[in-house]
Amino acid sequence: MSLRDLRGRAAIVGVGQAGLGQAQGYTEQEVLTQAAMAAIADAGLSLKDIDGITTCSSLSPMWGMSVVEYLGIRPTFLDSTMIGGSSYVAHLLPAMHALESGQCNAVLVCYGSTQRTAKFNRADLTRVRKFLDPQPFETPYDPPMPAAAYALAASRHMHQYGTTRKQLSEVAVAARKWAQLNPEATMRDALSLEDVANARRVCDPFTVRDCCMVSDGAGAFVMTRADRARDCAKAPVYVLGNATAVWNRQVSSMHDLTVTAALESGRRCYEMAGVGAKDMDLAMLYDAFTINTILFLEDLGFCEKGEGGAFVDDGAIAPGGRLAVNTNGGGLSCVHPGMYGVFLMVEAVRQLRGECGERQLNSPSLALVHGNGGTLSSQSTAILGTRDAL
């Protein structure tokens, strides 16, 4: 058996979101459950049908147990792999194995965070993490993480390839233009290239508009085997490939700041799916910072290394551009509750089902989803497709 044999053998049959932006007064478990129940209902299933679950948390190392208990389920498959924001993309392949082997029949992938409105917020977490999860060879220099790591990568990309301030701004403006077409997006005010460049400085070359937002939010999706998916409420979205690559944790341990492990996750994912970048109708690329989109366009083969800046220039990834990228508005303008991977998945599924209203692409059949975690540390690529793409 090879991974190719798993191509299209599992499908996403339900998606849900909750508490995007601010979820004042709710706990993480509560917003997660709202999103989970929305996804289960979307699939035409009930909570008692769920016998597999994947979830992880920025706060709780034993989060899987908490969610199982709260939902009152007795799963035969549980995966709480925590590799940052890419986790909810990286959970796909383990879930596919579990479904294919018969270990379970319906996997709920779910995440929720109230890092914006909770009493213990994002700033508290950053402070505490210095003690719980020290990086003794970086922390002494007081890099504001994660922004500093991505700023270092941007500095190197600009130096090595001539990527410009304007090209970084293009990524933020394109995301905002998509967000303006998405009623669920958090940030929808007009944003110009000048607005991005002149916003409050964070760490050069980044201003606050190069950085994803700090929001609340929850997202979930449900997976079944493809044979069972046909009986669910909506058109199944098939998982054609998934691969995860991790080369390092700390940005100072990266071999080349302009090349991420997406190079490897992308290659292995394309191999499993039997398609390439040129075949994609949509690219959902984890845009924690503007440089991410440029790096991943390159590493995932949408353009050559060093040409990502030119690729995004002049509105090329905005609505009406040459490639649809981050059509929900991305982490930059839609939602970013600490870990954003699950929201990439939700948007790709909705696009492939044709549910995206004003921002809907014209009959897309293939979408690439790429999750990033840590400080360019973990990379997970997935390819989703409609029945036509099988």
Next chain:
Amino acid sequence: MEMQSKARGGAGPEQVYLDGLAAGRFEIQRCVGCGHAVFYPRWVCPHCGGAGLDWFAPSGAGVVYATTTVARKPEQGGDYNVCLVDLEEGVRMMSQVRAVAPEHVRIGMRVQARIAMIGDAAQIVFEPSEVAA
């Protein structure tokens, strides 16, 4: 021989490194198997998997590989530099270039290591080579 091994005086490599800095010595590791310099201090060589890592004193000369100026309010100390420096022995480390305004730190700048106190711990920082010379 004990002074040549990665552990010293009952301490692991990380503590040995920090104790060295506290005593005014900047020492990193080299793999006896494959010859690669290794940073940060470890128990095994990440290049070849070998377990033999010896300490040595690098020259302290390096080149800025990537750099950022972190914005901070003047009343909190003002802007500061965070960078990655490639030592001439072939390892990369996070640090700060000091003795020059942060916006004047450039990729490719030649820098020299020195030991400075950060909080209550001795750490490596860098200065432009022409200043240090």
